[in-house]
Each structure stands twice: as C-alpha cells, then as structure tokens.
Amino acid sequence: MEPAAKKARVVPTSAGPCIWWARNDLRVQDNPVLRAVVGAALVDKRPFAAVFCFDPRFLDSSPYGRVTDPEFKKSIPTRKEITFSSRKTCALRARFWIQCVRALGEELERRGSRLLVCRGKPEDVLGALPAGSEVKCLPEPVSIEQTDVEEFVRARLIAGGSKLRTDPGAMSLYHPDDLPFHPKDRPDSYTGLGFALGWKDIWTSAEREEGAAQIRGPVPAPSVFPRVPAGLQLPGHIPADVLADEVKMLLHLGYSQEEIDEVQGQSIPEGGEQAARLWLEQWVAEAKQAKPPEEQPSAVYWDLPCAGQSGPTKGAVDPMQWANLTTSLGGMRVSCYMAVGCITAREILSRAAETPFHAMAAHRLMWREFHRMYAIKYHRRVAWLQGPAKVTRTWDQNPEVAEKWKKGLTGVPYIDACQRELLKTGWLAYKGRKTAAHFLVFDLWMDWRIGAFHDEERLLDYDFAMNYGNWAVVSKIGNGGSSAWDGSRDFDPEHWDLRFKLRAEQANDPAGEYIRRWVPELRGVGDKFVHTPWLMSDADMKECGCVLGRDYPASLVGPLDLVNCSWGGDEHPSQASDDPSYTELRKQLEEKDRELAELRAGAAK
Numbered sequence: 001m002e003p004a005a006k007k008a009r010v011v012p013t014s015a016g017p018c019i020w021w022a023r024n025d026l027r028v029q030d031n032p033v034l035r036a037v038v039g040a041a042l043v044d045k046r047p048f049a050a051v052f053c054f055d056p057r058f059l060d061s062s063p064y065g066r067v068t069d070p071e072f073k074k075s076i077p078t079r080k081e082i083t084f085s086s087r088k089t090c091a092l093r094a095r096f097w098i099q100c101v102r103a104l105g106e107e108l109e110r111r112g113s114r115l116l117v118c119r120g121k122p123e124d125v126l127g128a129l130p131a132g133s134e135v136k137c138l139p140e141p142v143s144i145e146q147t148d149v150e151e152f153v154r155a156r157l158i159a160g161g162s163k164l165r166t167d168p169g170a171m172s173l174y175h176p177d178d179l180p181f182h183p184k185d186r187p188d189s190y191t192g193l194g195f196a197l198g199w200k201d202i203w204t205s206a207e208r209e210e211g212a213a214q215i216r217g218p219v220p221a222p223s224v225f226p227r228v229p230a231g232l233q234l235p236g237h238i239p240a241d242v243l244a245d246e247v248k249m250l251l252h253l254g255y256s257q258e259e260i261d262e263v264q265g266q267s268i269p270e271g272g273e274q275a276a277r278l279w280l281e282q283w284v285a286e287a288k289q290a291k292p293p294e295e296q297p298s299a300v301y302w303d304l305p306c307a308g309q310s311g312p313t314k315g316a317v318d319p320m321q322w323a324n325l326t327t328s329l330g331g332m333r334v335s336c337y338m339a340v341g342c343i344t345a346r347e348i349l350s351r352a353a354e355t356p357f358h359a360m361a362a363h364r365l366m367w368r369e370f371h372r373m374y375a376i377k378y379h380r381r382v383a384w385l386q387g388p389a390k391v392t393r394t395w396d397q398n399p400e401v402a403e404k405w406k407k408g409l410t411g412v413p414y415i416d417a418c419q420r421e422l423l424k425t426g427w428l429a430y431k432g433r434k435t436a437a438h439f440l441v442f443d444l445w446m447d448w449r450i451g452a453f454h455d456e457e458r459l460l461d462y463d464f465a466m467n468y469g470n471w472a473v474v475s476k477i478g479n480g481g482s483s484a485w486d487g488s489r490d491f492d493p494e495h496w497d498l499r500f501k502l503r504a505e506q507a508n509d510p511a512g513e514y515i516r517r518w519v520p521e522l523r524g525v526g527d528k529f530v531h532t533p534w535l536m537s538d539a540d541m542k543e544c545g546c547v548l549g550r551d552y553p554a555s556l557v558g559p560l561d562l563v564n565c566s567w568g569g570d571e572h573p574s575q576a577s578d579d580p581s582y583t584e585l586r587k588q589l590e591e592k593d594r595e596l597a598e599l600r601a602g603a604a605k
C-alpha cells in the first residue's frame, strides 16, 4: 500500500494529472518521491505520468557558472562572465544518461505506466501541462542552477493554475527531518559531522551510538500505478524511434557527428536501475569472498596535504593503490549510478553491511553526505573562485596550459595517464582525480575552476556537490577554520607534495603499468624512466624511440627529483639514500636539469 498523504488534500474539481518530474532519481525502487506522487494519484483517483526533460542548458557549451542566469540578473554585482571552453555535459555522459532514461521508461512501461521524455527547459515542458496538474519532484538544494530551475518551474506552474511540490526523497543518506541540526549549522569538519550523527568513529568503524540519527531503510517500488492520462502532449516530446537510437538521440541533443563518432567506440557501464543493482550485487558477492581491509596487501601510502594528512607510511593499506582498484577494496564504482539516481546511498549501505567492507562503505558514503551538506550550506559560494573561505590568491588562467592539462600533455607521466583515462572512459579513481587536481592548482598555479569545469564536462559520475566539494578540498578554498577544509595553506614552490605523491606511485607501480596503459608514447620507455622520462639521456631516448619534446612533451614543471623527497623531516620510507641506483639517478638529474629547462621553454612557446 502506498503511503497516505500527510495532510488532508484539497483536490480542485478540475484536477489535472499527477506528474512525477524525474530528475536525478531515475529509478522505481527506493524512490520515496515516486511513491508519494503515485500514492496521491491513487487516493485522488487522478491519472499519473512521469516526465523527464533533457535540458539544453545543461548540455551545451556555456560560460562557467550559472547557465540559469545568463544575464546575471540574480547574481552579485561584481560577477563577470568567464569562458573556460568546456561543455556542461560531454557526449559520453549524455550517452549514459540516455541509457538510464530509456531504462526507466521501459521499467515504467512494464509496470503499466509511462515516461514522457522531452528535450526542452523543464519550465517550458511542464509549464504546458493542463491547469490543475500537480507536479512532484526531488529538489536539488546542493546546486544553485538546479534550485533556479525549480523556481522557474514553480512560477510557470502556478501561472498556469498548477502546482509544484517537492520531497527530499532518498538523494541523501539522511532525511533532513532526521538530522539533529539545521542544515545551515552542520559541523564543518568531517569528524565532527560523524560524531553529531552518532557514528562512533566514522573514519574506521560502521558502529553507531545508541540514539544515533536514523538512516531510513530503502522503500519498495509502488505496487500499483494509476492510469496514464489520455492524450497528454508536451512540447519537445522525443519520438520513440529517436529515443531508442543512441546516435539519433545524441544528434537530437545537439552533439556533432564528430563528438558522436568519438564516443560510440568508448566503453561505459550499462546505464539504468537494473544494471546498477546488478553491479552492486556483483560487488557484494565479490566483497563477501575478499579478505577484510586490514589483511589486504600493503603499499606505500602517501596522501596529498589537502584535508589533514600525516607523513608517508610504509606497509599501510592503501585502498586506492592502483593494483587495488580492480578489487572490492578499491571501491564500488557506483558513483555514476548514484549521480543519476539509479541506486541510492541507503540501499548501498544496507547491502555493504553484509560484507567485511561495511566500515569502508560507510566512511565513503559519509564523505558524499558531507559534501552534500557543504553544498547546501554554502550554496552559490561553492562555485566562487575564492570559495566560502574567501581565499585570496593569484590564479593563472593560461588557456594553453589548461589545454595541456585537460588533454594529458603535461609531460608528467602519472598526471597524463590520469587525465587521459578520464577522457577515454569518463572515470578516474579518487586519488587520480585528487592528484591531477592538486597538480593543476599547486604546481601549475591555475584557477581551480578550470579543472572543476573540465571534470563537470567529462566525469560520468559528475555531481555538483561531489565535484565542487572535492575541488574545494583540494584547492583549500573551503570554509577554513579548524576543520577538514583547513589543511595547510602553505605554498610549495619545490613541488615536494607532488614529488612525494609521484614517488609513492613509482614505489607501488615500479613498471609503470598504469602509465603504459594510458600513455602509449611511453610504452617503449624502460621501467627505470617510465615515471621520470626527463632522466633519460639522448642515447636512452633514441634507443626506446621516445624523444622528449618530440614524441612526448617535456614536463611543464621541469624535471622532478623523485629521489630526494622528504616531507616535514620524514624520509620517504621507500627512499634508500644509499641505494646506488638512486645515487646514479641523482647525478643524471643534475646533468639533465639545464637541458630540460631549455626543452620546457621551447615547448611552452
């Protein structure tokens, strides 16, 4: 039985249909919004349909910022238009969305209902509903652009004699009514948030105190669907034959043939709720067989100093270590499904509880929650250059450097491998995103928004709160104070942080398998130089057929010494200063310094 409405409902005699405006909640299971709207339609004996809009504002190339306010009418007076040459959604992610929307339509049809898929601004599409319609949707309070769209839709519906209602649904782990604080007062540190919500130690354990804030369990799909409204026509409706064909759909959404050809050959996870659930079930099955995290093989662990960090640890378990990424420890790879709402954090957490990775899943899902709450609290300030902490710094916007970073042509092999993996697959593991972001901000000194906007375009799992929240952490422009956002504000002109990070990558992947996979120019380079090609002599370059500055770019940050890396007085544990091969490398490095500086200057021209 569907839930009864909380208050007595006043239904106008000319009642129009009940509409579920599907947004990033593309599923029928664990969807409280869908249950509520279906329940209301059944109680009121009104027809029901679902509507999804491909909104061109969120697909096209656009200046950075608020596509919903192109004339800056709602903005602060000092706002300037900035163009960072990124699309809001690349064709690869559009492909994924198309699959997810189509899968939802098929699921609703199997249940005797209907999804109308339209291309157009939601206010234009839903604004054409007959008077007396009642539209319900999931609000997205994390994103100023999405809250703008909600306002536009609400205004148009009211003008047309209809209504918009919202329901927090299950986008967050916690329902807002269950939080022990107002969203504006949420603790600024991750640890503090964990305690406030009753987690005993959110970093290491999934245990919760008695009386901890409740996490609602998943709810089933509606068991019955009301009749579909007869003859409902909406502007921008996409014909079934176009929707069924990915290429026709991409053309219809405004992607060029060239963009479409490129992404058709790229492999992505299958979109849709069923595929998401299957993905999760496979992870659960594997995780049940796996050793618990503490018994996993160890690695050299080094994290960039963004949100509080300790020195390098040898023998620690690094879940993000490259070799672990294909195992249950490395991650669930569910983020793309969560971003479109094919599956919820609540369902994932409840399934993960059956595995030895419960604490790990809780910790990561709580980071998601932390970022959602951060975005709700700081809202439009999240996308400002200076961030909520109003950090003043000089930021470079050099478009050539930006393009090199985006395309993975920086001459730093690990960074280039990360950036190219992102371009080819729409995916990058957390530590790759973080290292590439840190490199852009603290080694190339670029405006962080260029990177965030690029990730917005490219990530299959793009989500406003996760993307801009994580960029704020890396760029250290969060709310400041004694919190996870504080970290160190020190500059690092010697690239120590980067060098340590690359050194850890080198120690954990000595043959550079990850680099070779994504940077074909370096496949012939020997293990000794694959992480540090700037150390090759002319003879080495000739022998392996990879000449720096010709076949592979010279490093944009010069030759990096990964040997003499130390941080805060701590020697890198894998750095054996008496290792003869390193002594030799050091010598070569000095010789190469001058030569490569020249190469770099040449490449920058």
Ligand SMILES: Cc1cc2nc3c(=O)[nH]c(=O)nc-3n(C[C@H](O)[C@H](O)[C@H](O)COP(=O)(O)OP(=O)(O)OC[C@H]3O[C@@H](n4cnc5c(N)ncnc54)[C@H](O)[C@@H]3O)c2cc1C
Pocket: 330, 331, 332, 333, 334, 335, 336, 338, 339, 361, 364, 365, 366, 367, 368, 369, 371, 428, 429, 430, 431, 433, 434, 437, 455, 459, 461, 462, 463, 464, 466, 467, 468, 470, 471, 474
């Ligand atoms: C610069 C940068 C940009 C990012 N942009 C996005 C983005 O647009 N969308 C996105 O979903 N994640 C983003 N992340 C966070 C993180 O990289 C991904 O959530 C994670 O890699 C997804 O892989 P997974 O599903 O295997 O996650 P798991 O490690 O299995 O974790 C499970 C889920 O927990 C959540 N989660 C885990 N880590 C984080 C984190 N650091 N922040 C927020 N949520 C987290 C995600 O929903 C994830 O799917 C970004 C990180 C960085 C450093």
